[in-house]
Amino acid sequence: MIWVDADACPVKAEVERVATRRQVKVAMVSNGGIRPSPNPLIESVYVASGADEADKHIAEHCGPGDVVVTNDMPLAAKCVAAGAVVLKPNGERLTERNMGEALAMRDLAADLRAADPFRQGGGKGFSKADRSRFLEALERALR
Incomplete structure (x- = not known):
């Protein structure tokens, strides 16, 4: 099963394309802001609106053998920790070895944003290369 933190995920179409080719079920978990897919392999899971409801649902249901697609570090x-393979939309795989660093970088970025409320942007945009790396990483994770 592929679990997608779908509210702001830029690679939903890519997940659906790979899942269809490999005949893998997908759960697109959101607060309801996405259009359901007619693809029978794609399940739209709508959770209550509120902070982290989609995250809670995914964390409670994923496990070994699953792939989770998210940009949310917590x-x-x-x-x-539940044993799932975790991919960021840019194709980066998160593991026990690099998870601590990823959480620390998230906290540092939050501190920098809080220290300068007038700061604009700062993050790099999502590129074609990121999309390509994601497709390759998802294929590798499903093998």
């Missing part, structure tokens, strides 16, 4: 840490 959710990623829970899924790694």
Whole structure:
């Protein structure tokens, strides 16, 4: 099963394409802001609106053999601990070995944003190369 933290995920179409080719079920978990897919392998899971409801659902249901797609580092840490393979939309795989660093970088970025409320942007955009790396990483994770 592939679990997608779908509210702001930029690679939903790529997940659906790979899942269809490999005949793997997908749960697109969101607060309801995404259009359901007619693909029978793609299940739209709508959770209550509220902070982290989609994250809670994914963390409670994923486990060994599953792939989770998320940019949310606290959710990623829970899924790694549950034994799932975790991929960021840019193709980076999160593991027990690099999860601590990823959480620390998230906290540092939050501190920098809080220290300068007038700071604009700062993050790099999502590129075609990121999308390509994600497709390759998802294929590798499903093998």
